[in-house]
Amino acid sequence: MSESVPRRASLEVLRAEATDELAVLIQERLRSGEDPWDFMEDLPSVDELVVYLLRAENITANDGVRPNAARHYRVLRQIALEYPELTGTVWHMLGEQRHRRWDPTIADAF
Template structure:
């Protein structure tokens, strides 16, 4: 297992920008119209949160809990509770991402 090395928010944001740029380029090369898909892409900070979420699930060995929460038989409440706990932890550890986290939680509740 690799040792977790903390990275600054600016480094994470740059990585997110690079990833979003690659997604945009790939989809444009595939013939998609950017006017149609760009509004649906996450913001840079949301992309950072998505990355941190995946890292947290792996680091805290939450894969099994995630599978149970995302199972169709689990119900909406269990799914929401799992996502809330992971995303809230990210917001507490990275206050500068709080707005993106709460926006993502709002989208979860509206879905």
């Protein structure tokens, strides 16, 4: 079984999609009355959204099975290899302290 999902789009297209998604997230939270000072730093960056989109595609290609910690590491590392411009983001995501509610590696903790 390959950890890699066939490359589906250029990084520019993926970033454009992620930018649109981030705008929707911001709009929804603003419309619900949330103060942007309270939530903006908790939102993922555009490149983080791209990495999570690619990770989600990998999970879908693996029959929806969520990866364990070792596979999560391999999948993110493969994303960095396939999209070198995302390498810094991937390594940051692998090394950061998990504190965001939207982060799939801690979603079960809440």
